Amino acid sequence: MPLPVFFPRSRSRRRAGVSELYASMLMLGVTLSFGGLVAGLALSQFGTASAAASVGAGQQADMIGTQVSYLVSAVSVPGVCPTYQGAAEGTALTVYIFDYGTQPFAPSLGAVNGTLYTLNQGPIAAGLSGGVTFSLLPSGTCAHQGGQTIILTDSQGDETQFVT
Numbered sequence: 001m002p003l004p005v006f007f008p009r010s011r012s013r014r015r016a017g018v019s020e021l022y023a024s025m026l027m028l029g030v031t032l033s034f035g036g037l038v039a040g041l042a043l044s045q046f047g048t049a050s051a052a053a054s055v056g057a058g059q060q061a062d063m064i065g066t067q068v069s070y071l072v073s074a075v076s077v078p079g080v081c082p083t084y085q086g087a088a089e090g091t092a093l094t095v096y097i098f099d100y101g102t103q104p105f106a107p108s109l110g111a112v113n114g115t116l117y118t119l120n121q122g123p124i125a126a127g128l129s130g131g132v133t134f135s136l137l138p139s140g141t142c143a144h145q146g147g148q149t150i151i152l153t154d155s156q157g158d159e160t161q162f163v164t
Contacts, residue, residue, distance in 0.1 A: 066154070067101035070162040071129055073145045081142035089142040091135070095150050095162065098129040107132055107152040112143060119152075 018026075075090030082089060093112060099105045106123035109116065110132065117134050124130035132152060136143055148164045 066099075066103050066105050066156075066158040066160075068097045068099050068105050068124070068152070068160050070150075070164070071096040071098055073148065073150075073164045075143055075145050084144040087144055087146070089144045091142060093134045093136060093143045093145070093148065094131045095134070095152075095164070096129060096131045097124065097152075097160075097162075099124045099126050102126055105152075105158070106154050108155045109153045110134060111149075111151040112136070113149050115141070 073093060073095045075088065075094070076092040081091060097105075104123035104125050107119050107121050110119050111117065112134050119132060119134070121132055122130075124132075134143075146164050150162045150164060151159060152162075153159045
């Protein structure tokens with residue numbers, strides 16, 4: 001009587017190969033390795049592009065010679081403005097900056113929190129500090145010395161922005 005087909009003829013002979021579990025783990029490892037390689041290359045390219053943009057902006061600032069930094073700000077206290085978190089507000093805001101570039105910086109336009117002001121300001125010489133005063137009376141507002149966004153622009157279009 002012959003044996004049915006579903007019984008193997010010889011139990012001692014095993015098939016050589018990789019089990020399904022090991023094959024799945026190998027494919028998962030290859031997929032993750034390849035994905036990590038692609039993600040690493042993309043992040044490297046992004047870092048290179050942002051570094052190139054930063055170097056370009058620094059070279060442009062060196063070329064024009066205008067480089068300023070924020071020192072401190074102060075307000076006048078005429079008594080018509082309220083206090084803000086215990087500090088007096090005023091109708092004139094003076095921002096002190098230091099020009100560490102090679103060219104003098106003479107701001108002609110300025111903005112305080114988005115409100116544009118024309119400045120009658122003399123130039124701040126290279127290597128020195130000076131104050132830029134915003135008279136806030138025409139707009140009828142009061143300002144405090146901290147928490148302001150200041151933008152200064154000179155006649156050549158050089159612009160700098162500070163947050164006090």
